[in-house]
Amino acid sequence: MSEKLLEVRGLRVAFAGKEVVHGVDFSIAPHEKFALVGESGSGKTVTALSLLRLVPNATVKGSAVFQDGEPVDLLKLDEKRLLDVRGRDIAMIFQEPMTALNPLYTVGDQVAEVLEVKQGLTKRQAWEGAVEALAATGIPDPQRRAQSFPHQLSGGQRQRAMIAMALACRPKLLLADEPTTALDVTLRLQILDLLADLQRQTGMAILLITHDLNLVRRFADRIAVMENGYLVEQGPVADVFANPQHAYTRKLIDSRPERDVEEGPVAAPPVMKAEAMRVSYPIGLPGIRGWFRKGEFVAVKGAAFSVPPGRTLGVVGESGSGKSTLALAGLGLIPHQGELDVVGSRWGTDTAGNKAMRRLVQVVFQDPFSSLSPRMTVDEIVGEGLLVHEPGLSEAARRERVVQVLAEVGLTEAQFPGLLGRYPHEFSGGQRQRLAIARALIVQPQVLVLDEPTSALDVTIQKQVLKLLQRLQREKGLSYLLITHDVDVIRAMAHEVLVMKDGEVLEAGPVEQVLEAPKTDYTRTLIAAAA
Numbered sequence: 421m422s423e424k425l426l427e428v429r430g431l432r433v434a435f436a437g438k439e440v441v442h443g444v445d446f447s448i449a450p451h452e453k454f455a456l457v458g459e460s461g462s463g464k465t466v467t468a469l470s471l472l473r474l475v476p477n478a479t480v481k482g483s484a485v486f487q488d489g490e491p492v493d494l495l496k497l498d499e500k501r502l503l504d505v506r507g508r509d510i511a512m513i514f515q516e517p518m519t520a521l522n523p524l525y526t527v528g529d530q531v532a533e534v535l536e537v538k539q540g541l542t543k544r545q546a547w548e549g550a551v552e553a554l555a556a557t558g559i560p561d562p563q564r565r566a567q568s569f570p571h572q573l574s575g576g577q578r579q580r581a582m583i584a585m586a587l588a589c590r591p592k593l594l595l596a597d598e599p600t601t602a603l604d605v606t607l608r609l610q611i612l613d614l615l616a617d618l619q620r621q622t623g624m625a626i627l628l629i630t631h632d633l634n635l636v637r638r639f640a641d642r643i644a645v646m647e648n649g650y651l652v653e654q655g656p657v658a659d660v661f662a663n664p665q666h667a668y669t670r671k672l673i674d675s676r677p678e679r680d681v682e683e684g685p686v687a688a689p690p691v692m693k694a695e696a697m698r699v700s701y702p703i704g705l706p707g708i709r710g711w712f713r714k715g716e717f718v719a720v721k722g723a724a725f726s727v728p729p730g731r732t733l734g735v736v737g738e739s740g741s742g743k744s745t746l747a748l749a750g751l752g753l754i755p756h757q758g759e760l761d762v763v764g765s766r767w768g769t770d771t772a773g774n775k776a777m778r779r780l781v782q783v784v785f786q787d788p789f790s791s792l793s794p795r796m797t798v799d800e801i802v803g804e805g806l807l808v809h810e811p812g813l814s815e816a817a818r819r820e821r822v823v824q825v826l827a828e829v830g831l832t833e834a835q836f837p838g839l840l841g842r843y844p845h846e847f848s849g850g851q852r853q854r855l856a857i858a859r860a861l862i863v864q865p866q867v868l869v870l871d872e873p874t875s876a877l878d879v880t881i882q883k884q885v886l887k888l889l890q891r892l893q894r895e896k897g898l899s900y901l902l903i904t905h906d907v908d909v910i911r912a913m914a915h916e917v918l919v920m921k922d923g924e925v926l927e928a929g930p931v932e933q934v935l936e937a938p939k940t941d942y943t944r945t946l947i948a949a950a951a
Contacts, residue, residue, distance in 0.1 A: 425450045425593060425625050426471075430482035433463070433470050441467055443482070444651045446644050448593065448625050450487075453616070455628045455636040455657070457672070458646035459878035460849060464629050465515075467646070468595050470495075472506050486510070486593070508538045511586035515598040517578035521570040527581040528554070528566025534588045553584040556621075557614060575739060576607040583614065590622050597629045604738040604905045605949040608632075612639050631878050633672060634950070637661060645669045675879040677912035680890045682730060689764075690726035691866050691899045692733075692750060692781075696758040697723045699745050719745040721923045722758070725916075727867065730893065732900040734914030734931065736907065736946065742923040743903045747869050750901055751783055763866055779809045782860035786872035788852035792844040798855060799840035802826060805863040825862045829854040829888060850881035854888065861892070871903045886912055907950035911935060919943045 426448045433441035441463045448454045456464045469475045471484050471494055484494040488509055497505065514520035522530060531550035535541045541549060547566075554562040557580040570578055579599060586594060596615065600608035612635060619626055628640060636643055636657060644654035645668065653666040664670045699720040704710045720742045727733045735743040749756040752767035752774055760766060763780045765773070782805075785791035792801055803822045806813055813821070819840070826832065826839065831854055833839050836847075844852055853873065860868055870889070874882040886909065892898055902913055910917055910931060917934045919927040919942065926940050938944045 423449055424485075425452075425487050426627075427485045428471070428482070429485075431467060431470065431484065432481040433466050433475065434479045434481075435477060437479075439649070441470070441649045444646075444649075446651065446654060448627060450592070450625055451619070451623055452642065453619065453626045453628065453640045455630060455640035455643045456646060457630060457633065457636055457643055459631055459672075459880060461648070462646040463649040464646045465597055468512075468597060468627060468629050471595070472510060472512065473502060474512075488592075507534055507586075507591070508589045509591055510593045510595065511589070511591040512595040513579075513582050513586050513597065513599045517575070517582045518570060520582060521578060523570055526567050526569055527573065527578075527584075528568075531566070531581070531585045531588055534585055538589045549588065550584070553588045554581065556587070556618065557581075557584045558610075559584075575604075576610065579607075579611055580614070583611075583618070587618060587622065587624075590624070592624055594619075594624050594626045595629070596626060598631075599628070600630075600632070600635060605907065606738060606945055608635065609638070609949050615639075631672075633661075633675075633879065645672070671880060675883050677883055677886050677908050679912045680887065681732065681913065681915070682894055683915075686728040686731055688729050690728050690761075691763050692727040692761070692901065693725070694750075694758065694760045695724050697746070697749060697760055698757040699742075699749050699754060700757075719923050720749065720756075723918070723920075723925050725918055725925075725928065727899045727901055728915075729866070729899055730897040731915040732893070732902050732913050734902045734904065734910040734917040735920060736904060736910050736917060737920035738905060738946075740922070741920040743918075743920050744871060745923075746920070747783075747871055747901060747903050750867075751781055751869055752777065775808075779805075779863045780865050781867045781869065782863065782865040783869040783871065784853070784856050784860050784873050786875055788849065788856045789844065791856055792852060792859075794844055796843075797840060798822075798826070798831075798842050798844075801844070801855060802858045802862055805859065809863050821862060825858045826855075828861065828892070829858045831855070831858070848881070849877050850884055853877065853881075853885050857885075857888065857892070861896075865898070867899045867901065869901045869903070872905070873902075874909060875904070875906065882909075889913065905946075907935070907947055919946070 424447045429445050431441060431444040432439055444467055458464045466475055470480045480495055485491050486494050528547060528550045531553050532546035535546040535549045551562050551566050554566055559565050559577055559580050600611050615626060630636060640657050643657050643660050645652050647668045653660060653669045664673055697720060700716045700718045702714040703717045705715045723746055725733060735746060737743045748754045762777055765777050767774060799822055803818050806818050806821060831839060874885050877885060904910060914931045917931045918925050921942050927934055927943050935947060938947060
């Protein structure tokens with residue numbers, strides 16, 4: 421395209437003399453949707469933040485010419501002029517709205533602040549403009565929601581509030597850094613549809629930063645692929661997906677999960693079985709009624725399921741569907757009503773009995789960085805379960821078991837010198853998730869509860885972790901209760917599947933039956949969103 425809204429040439433970014441972005445060139449035309457794609461550490465976010473000089477302690481070289489009436493080089497503007505550009509001409513949506521929004525101010529105040537500072541409106545005018553901006557993003561009852569604090573909104577509503585803040589001044593260019601990563605699949609499509617609709621209305625260009633190729637295929641006009649700080653390929657989306665030229669691009673496109681599990685029915689009794697399981701939480705009632713009694717919120721409504729030995733039950737649904745509550749009940753971490761058998765026993769009030777059951781049912785959490793103690797070494801993290809369940813083991817025997825289980829998940833001393841003495845921050849996301857799996861496996865459980873085990877990982881790392889879980893299931897006969905909103909993961913891992921919405925099981929059955937011939941509109945929507 422001959423006309424260019426932004427032209428970046430020779431962009432280099434370094435920290436303490438070490439270069440992390442190496443001579444990147446790209447341009448964005450007015451009204452264009454341009455995607456910058458790559459895995460974590462590829463340099464895509466640093467590239468985008470550097471355009472507005474938002475990376476502290478970085479040395480930035482090259483040029484980034486922006487057509488703001490007359491061409492200006494963003495990398496050479498003084499701070500006062502750059503402050504005028506930020507938010508007014510070029511705005512940004514950050515990855516995690518819960519941390520990007522100020523928890524002490526209402527979302528209306530935060531949107532209004534942009535209008536006051538950037539457009540000089542009065543407080544009343546800015547508040548009215550904030551309500552209009554929120555309404556434009558499709559938030560229901562925007563006047564009331566404007567008075568809400570970030571924690572009072574759902575994930576999708578918080579992301580809409582971030583979009584309202586970014587678009588309040590009608591910028592010419594929007595930088596969207598992983599704007600849908602923390603959202604469910606259907607919400608992701610809603611946010612992308614919203615951005616596309618707002619783009620048509622305002623005529624802005626969008627730079628989308630993401631590692632989700634499905635979103636890029638649906639949304640962008642052109643794509644640029646980054647690897648280790650280098651821009652390795654760019655072009656129209658249709659051309660790059662149909663005929664990728666670089667090996668790394670081909671690797672990303674080919675990174676959808678593959679099914680490699682034992683098939684066929686199992687005659688043995690299930691290792692986990694529930695009938696009419698119900699989970700509820702007490703809630704306050706409005707008015708004077710709340711003085712005398714509590715209401716209840718039912719998170720799981722009469723669920724029934726079974727997990728055969730050596731097989732995977734997938735539970736799929738959006739946030740708030742009740743799938744994680746179901747998993748917590750299976751782990752004995754919250755009380756429940758109805759029947760729930762775990763390897764022939766039931767959770768109760770007997771601490772000793774529950775302790776024996778906890779050895780049989782272990783969990784792998786969604787975010788390996790927050791689920792591993794930063795103050796404990798690999799040896800302490802992985803071996804902790806043995807201190808609880810096999811306290812009689814000698815130090816040498818415990819160390820041997822730790823080394824053995826780490827090797828089973830693909831972590832060895834040869835690869836990582838000083839492995840046992842390292843801390844979680846010294847590993848990548850995929851390696852940390854392998855540590856989390858090793859921690860669960862060391863007590864030799866029969867059931868693993870996998871709570872979104874790959875949603876925090878890049879596509880290629882996700883594929884590696886799923887392959888590891890498939891291999892461990894075949895070799896050890898493990899059963900998995902897999903909690904996810906990713907239909908591709910369900911398709912690759914599950915034998916049976918439950919579809920949950922608002923605490924109810926809408927649909928259940930063999931994975932082929934549910935995914936190929938869904939009975940409910942909700943299931944069809946989930947499947948379409950993942951296509």
